[in-house]
Every structure is written in structure tokens, then in C-alpha cells.
Amino acid sequence: MLETLLPILIFAALGLAAIGAIRRIRLWRQGRPSAVPLLKGLAALPRRYLVDLHHVVARDKMISNTHVATAGGFVAAAVLMILVHGLGLGASERMGPVLGGLLLAASATMFVGSLFVAKRRRHPPARLSRGPWMRLPKSLMAFSLGVFLITLPTVGGLPQDAGSWLLALMLSALLVWGLGEMVFGMTWGGPMKHAFAGALHLAFHRRAERFGGGRSTGLKALNLDDPGAKLGVETPSDFTWNQLLGFDACVQCGRCEAVCPAFAAGQPLNPKKLIQDMVVGMAGGSDAAYAGSPYPGKPVGEHRGDPQGPIVAFEGKALVDAETLWSCTTCRACVEECPMMIEHVDAIVDMRRHLTLEHGNTPNKGAEVLDNLIATDNPGGFDPGSRLHWAADLNLPLMADVKQAEVLLWLGDGAFDMRNQRTLRALVKVLRAAEVEFAVLGVEERDSGDVARRLGDEATFQSLARRNIATLAKYRFQRIVTCDPHSFHVLGNEYGELGGNYEVRHHSTYIAELFEAGRLHFAPWKGGSVTYHDPCYLGRYNGEFEAPRNVLKALGIEVKEMQRSGFRSRCCGGGGGAPITDIPGERRIPDMRMNDVRETGAELVAVGCPQCTAMLEGVVDGPAEVRDIAELVADALVANPHREHPAAGTADSPRRAADKTTAEEVS
Structure with missing residues (x-):
């Protein structure tokens, strides 16, 4: 009986899965076109799955091993099941035992993996979605056990005629259960949907540069010259088709939820729920079936x-x-945490663009900041001519005067902030101590456009960017150095699409290079214990984690790492225009970050971003002093015993300025 039933069951499941796949693809194709090399993407799929995706999954070793056993066992078992039981190769005297043995091994491996899935689902962490996902371990077991038992006769484990009609029906029922979830449900919307959508998502990812060890974090530009183009995303169908595919790949593991600072602060955002809402919109319906954590304060x-x-x-x-x-x-x-490599931030900014550009609906101080950027080229609305007032005594060389320099020092809009002016003065002192030939744009510098772009005002961003690019084109320099990671990111990763390609350094990276080159010398550290806060736009966005720590190490500081550091560093709450839109929550993000500092017992927290400085210093009764790396370096400078020339980078000459302020005089 099984010889008759099995091919029918297997090919019926495959046929229904194919119908479901066509239906699912039609849902994705409701989105806008996206230029994706289909064949090249499919060819790259094995490496992207086995290497890039598992690089993220492997951060949790138990889940990584479980995924290898269950997913690897299922793929192997499914292929072998079709050969052995679907096409009847199990009856071959020569091939049957070999293929049957391999199928037994694959199904047994899958069964072992399903036991670990079941263990995890016994007391699931809060971040995991429940609902249909709670039946997944049972379905995995049903498929693997059913395949294993049905395959035993092909290797002599049981006589070929050992099964009664009743046993055959029981085994068939077990297999039907497993086939229903693992194959049919893969394309019709069950928990296994992520396997089908996820594989294609990796093949047709909108950021192919992320694979093979690459990095892609810059936002994509809107074509503002197309009068028929919609500005941003208003409806689910306004996303590109491969964005919709990416949303459908979500496995609802909740890793994104666990690291989201807004969710932890009790603000109405849960990135997992957001992605599931996009899936609901793509297919049509209500979010009532969602079985995970809701947006804080908002019922499902x-x-x-x-x-x-x-x-x-x-x-x-x-x-x-x-x-x-x-x-x-x-x-x-x-x-960074998503094992399916979904791009949540792209989707959020796309939707913000529609709210801002089409409706002018930017909350709280958002509209005022955008108006300031348009009127004065800076978010604070300050007189552009006052950009260098803080440096009246420093005689900073202007690019307009010198025309070329080794380093263009990008001041950023921290130039209008009294606290960040201390960081800039410290950085100037460091550059002069290292005899760096540098100059600034002065009043020619405009806001980089970071905050406008994150608030969704692509038009203002592109206007600022194009004018900055035109200004920079007038001068010659080797690299741009800035103490603002947001400017660093935008100049280095987002201006290129508009024609501005530059070598950009964060000041911590450049200071580390100067020290390695023997151009800086430090006195031994005599302060207290120090921890370091990784800025999001330096670390996660640009992968720079080591240079700031190397600088602190060069100062003689042993960093007391916070539990959430490196690529898992907790955000300070200052990015993406969040302090401007100021959505209330149950607690403040910087307060949570300073609690992380408190747990280390450190007396000082070193930072490398003006936004982080402002947010962390704004914490009432903060447990530690907040200082920029440039300030720590400037305080530790000692004279270079091999110096032959006076300090560089003054108004008279970028290289020689004997009659101007020396490094020791700048404070």
C-alpha cells in the first residue's frame, strides 16, 4: 500500500506547494520593479546561505547547530525522499540501500534538530512569536520520524511486507502531517514560509553588497527629477518587489525586538511587529493573528x-x-541582528519620506529643523557666518585661502554647540601636535544633510549634498577628517551616489593612524576607570570598533567594556532625528545607556560622537563623566622629541607657522 500511497502524497504536496509558490510570488510582484540580476543571485544563493546568513545565526551557537541539523536535514531528506519514495529508486537492488541509508541519516539528523527546537519552545523567551510557531517542533518531528520509519524497509531494517494496512495508514498520516507543514505550508503561509521566501530573499537581496564580507549601509537616493515618481512609500505596493519578499522572509525570532532601543524604552515601535505589519498589508487583512510582542502601549x-x-x-x-x-x-x-538580513531601517525611512515630502507631517520640532536647514544650512537656525566664532583665537587655515591641504577638517554642526566646540578645539590641538597639514571650509561648509535624510526630507538632503559637493570640488585634499560619525557616514557612503566620492576618516581612526606613525606622544594615563560607548554610525554602520579602543590603549587606558558593546552597543537615542521627533515612552534611551555605564563601575565614559555626548551628558545624576576621545588625547599630549618644525595647520601656511599658536597653547 505504501508503494502506491507515497508517490501520490509526495507529488500532491509538491504540486500544491508549486501553486502556493506562484501565489506567493504574485504577492511580492505587486511591488515596484527592482533591477536584480536573477541568475547571478540564484548562483550566489548557496554561499550567501551557508556563509553570510550563518555568520549571523552562529552568534547563538545552540540555535546555529539546531538550524544546521533541522534545515540541512530537511533539504537532504526532501530531495532523497523524492528519489527513494517518489521516483521509486528505493526499490533498486543496487541504489536502494545506498539512497535509503542516506535518507535515514538525513531524517535522523533532522529529528535530533527538532528535539532542540522543541526544547526551546517549551519555555520560549518573550521575543519569540508563539501561535502557529508553537506547532513547528511537532511538525518537524512528524516529517522526520515519518520519513525515517517509512524508509527502514529499503535498507532491510524491516521486511518489505511488514506493514499492515493500519500501520501503513498511520505512517501515511504522520507523513501527511509533516508534508503539510514542511512543503505545503512553506508557500501557503505557515511557519515554514520563511524557508521559501528567505532563500529567494538572499538571492534577490536589494543590498547584494552586504554579502561576501561587504558592507552596505547608505540609504538609497530618490530620483527627484522624475515628475511621475511617488515620493517615498505610501502603500505596501510602493515598496520594491524584493523588499516585500524580504518582509515575507521574517522568521519572527525577535532578535531585532531584543536589541531595539525604542522598544526597550517603551516607545510604540517593535521592528518585528513592523515587518509583520508589512506582510499583512502585502496580503491584505488584519494584524489580529499576530502572536508576538505588540508595539508598547498599542493592542493587537x-x-x-x-x-x-x-x-x-x-x-x-x-x-x-x-x-x-x-x-x-x-x-x-x-x-545587524536579523538572521534573515532584512532591511528594517530602509523601510522606515522610505515610509518617513512619504510623510515628510508628500504631507509635511514631521512631528514636534521636525518641521522647524527642516525649515532651518533650508533657510540657514544648519538645523539650529544659526547665522551661517558664525560657524567659526568659537575658533576666533585659533587662526584656522581656510581652504578658500590655501586651496589644498593634506586633511580637510569637517566641523559639522557641532560647531554651533558650546559643548562640542571643546571637542573641536581638542582635535585642532591634536592635529597641530602631529604637524598635520589641515584646513577647514569655514562659512562655506553646510550641514551634511544627515538629519534631513533620516527625517525623510530627501529633497533638502540632496540640495545640501550637491552644494557641499560643488564646494569640495574647488579644492584639493587627500582625505576628510571629522569627529561626527553621522557626517562621516553621509560623506563617505551617501554622497557617492550624487557624484561626491571622498576618503573620509573618523577622528578616532585618524588619531590611531597618527599614533602608529609615531606623530603623537602621550603621557601615561593617571585618571580613573574608563568605559567606551560605540556610536551607532561609526560601529554598526561602518564597522569601526577597534580604532577608538586602540587610541585608548595607546593612552594607557584599559577599557572596562559594557555588556552591550561593539556591534551590539546600545544606541544613545540621538540618531535618526529621534531627539527632534521626541516620541514619548516609558523611559529614556540615554538613561538606559548610562545604566549600562553604571554597571561597569567606570568613572568616565569615552565617546566619539557629538550626538552621544549630548545625549549621555543630558542624563540626570549620570554615574560617569562623559568625554570625547579627542579631549582625552589632547590632555595626554607631550612634546615630540624629534620635532623639527613648528605646529602645522595655521593661517599663514598649512605646514609652517612659527609665529602662531602652538599645540601646547591651544586648549
Whole structure:
């Protein structure tokens, strides 16, 4: 009986899966076109799956091993099952025992993996979605056990005629259960949907540069010259088709939820729920079936949408409330943690663009900041001519005068902030001590456009960027150095699409290079214990974790690492325009970060970003002093015993300035 039933069951399941796949693909193809090399992507899929994806999954060794056993066992078992039982090769005297043995090994491996899945689901952490996902371990077991038992006769484990009709029916029922979840459900929307969508998502990812050890974090530019183009994303169908595919690949593991600073602060954002809402909108319906953590303070079941309907409604309920989108700090922690490599931040900014450009709906001080950028080229609305008032006594050389320099020092809009002016003065002191030939743009410098772009105002960003690019084109320099990671990121990773390609260094990286070259000398550290806070736009966005630590090590400081450091550093809450939109929550993000500092017992927290400085210093009764790396380096400078020339980088000459302020005089 089994010889008759098995091919029917297997090919019926495959046929239904194919029908489901066509249906699923049609859902994805509702999105806008996206230029993706299909064949090249499919060819790259094995490496992307086995190497890039598992590089992220392997951060949790138990889950990594479990995934290898269950996913690897399933793929092998499914292929071998078709050969052995579907095509009847198990009856071959020569091939049957070999293929049957391999199928037994694959199904046994899968069964072992399913036991670990079951163990994890016994007491699942809060971040894991429940609902249909709770039946997944049983379905994995049913498939693997059913295949194993049915295959035993092909290797002589049981006589070929040992099964009664009743046993045959029982085994068939077990296999049907497993086939239903593992094959049929893979394309019709069950928990295994992520396997089908996830594989294609890796093949057709909108950021192919992320694979093979690459990095891709710059936002994609809008074509503002196309009068027919919609500005941003209003409906689910406004996303590109491979973005919709990426949303459908979500495995609801909740890693993004666990690291999201806004969710931890009790603001109305959960990146996992957001992605699931996009899936609801793509297919049409309500979020009532969602079985994970909701947006803080917002019940599940009150939102609904469809592919052509608005994602955010200004009257009544739609898929998402606007304040959910404005809660994001764009820290990219969700993207870094996602084992399916989904791009949450891209989606959020795409939706913000529509709210800002089409509706002018930027909350709290957002509209004022954008107006300031348009009127004065800086978010604070300060007189552009006052950009260098803080440095009146430093005689900083201007690019307009010297025309070329080794380093263009990009001041950023911290030049208008009294606290950050101390960091800039310290950096000038360091550059002069190292005899760096540098100059500044002065009043020619405009805001980099970072905050405008994150708030969704692509038009203002591109206007600022193009004018900055035109200014920079007038001068010659080897690299740009800045103490602002946001400017560092935008200049280095987002201006290129608009024609501005530069070598950009964060000041911590450049200071580390100067020390390694023997151009800086430090007195031994005599302060207290120190911890270091990784800025999101330096670390997660650009992969620079070691240089700041190397600088602190060169100062003689042994860093007391916070539990969340490096690529898992907690955001300070200052990015993505979050302090401007100021969505209320149950607690403040910088307060949580300073609690992380408190747990280390450190007396000082070293930072490398003006936003981080402002946010952490704003914590009432903070447990540690906050100082920029440049300030620590400037305080530790000692004279270079091999110096032959006076300090560089003054107004008279970038290289020689004997009659101007020396490094020791700048403070």
C-alpha cells in the first residue's frame, strides 16, 4: 500500500506547494520593479546561505547547530525522499540501500534538530512569536520520524511486507502531517514560509553588497527629477518587489525586538511587529493573528491594510501609526541582528519620506529643523557666518585661502554647540601636535544633510549634498577628517551616489593612524576607570570598533567594556532625528545607556560622537563623566622629541607657522 500511497502524497504536496509558490510570488510582484540580476543571485544563493546568513545565526551557537541539523536535514531528506519514495529508486537492488541509508541519516539528523527546537519552545523567551510557531517542533518531528520509519524497509531494517494496512495508514498520516507543514505550508503561509521566501530573499537581496564580507549601509537616493515618481512609500505596493519578499522572509525570532532601543524604552515601535505589519498589508487583512510582542502601549487587532491602501492613515486606523515610524533612531541594531538580513531601517525611512515630502507631517520640532536647514544650512537656525566664532583665537587655515591641504577638517554642526566646540578645539590641538597639514571650509561648509535624510526630507538632503559637493570640488585634499560619525557616514557612503566620492576618516581612526606613525606622544594615563560607548554610525554602520579602543590603549587606558558593546552597543537615542521627533515612552534611551555605564563601575565614559555626548551628558545624576576621545588625547599630549618644525595647520601656511599658536597653547 505504501508503494502506491507515497508517490501520490509526495507529488500532491509538491504540486500544491508549486501553486502556493506562484501565489506567493504574485504577492511580492505587486511591488515596484527592482533591477536584480536573477541568475547571478540564484548562483550566489548557496554561499550567501551557508556563509553570510550563518555568520549571523552562529552568534547563538545552540540555535546555529539546531538550524544546521533541522534545515540541512530537511533539504537532504526532501530531495532523497523524492528519489527513494517518489521516483521509486528505493526499490533498486543496487541504489536502494545506498539512497535509503542516506535518507535515514538525513531524517535522523533532522529529528535530533527538532528535539532542540522543541526544547526551546517549551519555555520560549518573550521575543519569540508563539501561535502557529508553537506547532513547528511537532511538525518537524512528524516529517522526520515519518520519513525515517517509512524508509527502514529499503535498507532491510524491516521486511518489505511488514506493514499492515493500519500501520501503513498511520505512517501515511504522520507523513501527511509533516508534508503539510514542511512543503505545503512553506508557500501557503505557515511557519515554514520563511524557508521559501528567505532563500529567494538572499538571492534577490536589494543590498547584494552586504554579502561576501561587504558592507552596505547608505540609504538609497530618490530620483527627484522624475515628475511621475511617488515620493517615498505610501502603500505596501510602493515598496520594491524584493523588499516585500524580504518582509515575507521574517522568521519572527525577535532578535531585532531584543536589541531595539525604542522598544526597550517603551516607545510604540517593535521592528518585528513592523515587518509583520508589512506582510499583512502585502496580503491584505488584519494584524489580529499576530502572536508576538505588540508595539508598547498599542493592542493587537485594531490595525488592517491592503496592498493599495495607505500604511499610515491620518484619520482612523491603517496598518501603522505614524508615531511608530518616528520612534526609530535608525541605529541599525535590528538589521545587524536579523538572521534573515532584512532591511528594517530602509523601510522606515522610505515610509518617513512619504510623510515628510508628500504631507509635511514631521512631528514636534521636525518641521522647524527642516525649515532651518533650508533657510540657514544648519538645523539650529544659526547665522551661517558664525560657524567659526568659537575658533576666533585659533587662526584656522581656510581652504578658500590655501586651496589644498593634506586633511580637510569637517566641523559639522557641532560647531554651533558650546559643548562640542571643546571637542573641536581638542582635535585642532591634536592635529597641530602631529604637524598635520589641515584646513577647514569655514562659512562655506553646510550641514551634511544627515538629519534631513533620516527625517525623510530627501529633497533638502540632496540640495545640501550637491552644494557641499560643488564646494569640495574647488579644492584639493587627500582625505576628510571629522569627529561626527553621522557626517562621516553621509560623506563617505551617501554622497557617492550624487557624484561626491571622498576618503573620509573618523577622528578616532585618524588619531590611531597618527599614533602608529609615531606623530603623537602621550603621557601615561593617571585618571580613573574608563568605559567606551560605540556610536551607532561609526560601529554598526561602518564597522569601526577597534580604532577608538586602540587610541585608548595607546593612552594607557584599559577599557572596562559594557555588556552591550561593539556591534551590539546600545544606541544613545540621538540618531535618526529621534531627539527632534521626541516620541514619548516609558523611559529614556540615554538613561538606559548610562545604566549600562553604571554597571561597569567606570568613572568616565569615552565617546566619539557629538550626538552621544549630548545625549549621555543630558542624563540626570549620570554615574560617569562623559568625554570625547579627542579631549582625552589632547590632555595626554607631550612634546615630540624629534620635532623639527613648528605646529602645522595655521593661517599663514598649512605646514609652517612659527609665529602662531602652538599645540601646547591651544586648549
